Amino acid sequence: AQKVTQAQTEISVVEKEDVTLDCVYETRDTTYYLFWYKQPPSGELVFLIRRNSFDEQNEISGRYSWNFQKSTSSFNFTITASQVVDSAVYFCALSGGGSEKLVFGKGTKLTVNP
Amino acid sequence: DAGITQSPRHKVTETGTPVTLRCHQTENHRYMYWYRQDPGHGLRLIHYSYGVKDTDKGEVSDGYSVSRSKTEDFLLTLESATSSQTSVYFCAISESRFLGTEAFFGQGTRLTVV
Numbered sequence: 001a002q003k004v005t006q007a008q009t010e011i012s013v014v015e016k017e018d019v020t021l022d023c024v025y026e027t028r029d030t031t032y033y034l035f036w037y038k039q040p041p042s043g044e045l046v047f048l049i050r051r052n053s054f055d056e057q058n059e060i061s062g063r064y065s066w067n068f069q070k071s072t073s074s075f076n077f078t079i080t081a082s083q084v085v086d087s088a089v090y091f092c093a094l095s096g097g098g099s100e101k102l103v104f105g106k107g108t109k110l111t112v113n114p
Numbered sequence: 115d116a117g118i119t120q121s122p123r124h125k126v127t128e129t130g131t132p133v134t135l136r137c138h139q140t141e142n143h144r145y146m147y148w149y150r151q152d153p154g155h156g157l158r159l160i161h162y163s164y165g166v167k168d169t170d171k172g173e174v175s176d177g178y179s180v181s182r183s184k185t186e187d188f189l190l191t192l193e194s195a196t197s198s199q200t201s202v203y204f205c206a207i208s209e210s211r212f213l214g215t216e217a218f219f220g221q222g223t224r225l226t227v228v
Binding site: 006035037043044045047050091093100101102103104105106107 | 147217222
């Protein structure tokens with residue numbers, strides 16, 4: 001069975017702080033895909049990134065970076081110099097090569113205070 | 115933005131009444147999903163479809179049925195609504211699981227069962 005665990009339910013930081021959101025996954029598939037989505041207070045779900053299981057290179061996109069480590073089954077998301085607009089619920093998700101399902105973690109609510 | 119439309123966006127219904135939510139896409143994507151979002155539970159998969167008339171259950175399928183008679187439409191039916199089905203429902207589409215393509219989400223439907 002596939003499972004995604006986001007142990008941090010809520011995180012609160014002050015603007016300009018760096019913050020890391022943790023994601024741990026479980027799957028028996030050798031080919032799988034990991035995703036991060038953002039849900040701002042307006043409610044829509046916004047796709048942020050997709051990684052496949054064969055690519056462990058870290059990725060950076062502006063203030064966002066992702067650290068994928070197969071050895072620890074983790075796909076962590078770091079926001080550098082956080083801003084108030086980063087306040088949202090962030091979801092990590094997993095899709096296995098042997099399944100059509102996209103499984104989500106419970107999400108981490110990030111609040112960035114001015 | 116991906117062409118996904120959910121209708122209605124808001125609905126209040128009485129316990130015991132049937133309710134149908136509609137998801138319409140203009141992207142011609144093969145995969146369509148219905149999720150529900152509840153506080154503390156994140157997004158949970160209800161049902162999904164991998165083609166016209168091809169559907170399967172997710173993790174919280176009890177009390178729900180789906181139908182997909184056309185590529186563009188995926189209907190979610192609550193045969194006899196209960197208060198526990200009060201939730202925000204999201205439809206998602208995905209082009210292909212084999213390529214691990216990201217899922218795009220509709221705006222959500224807020225359903226209240228009184």
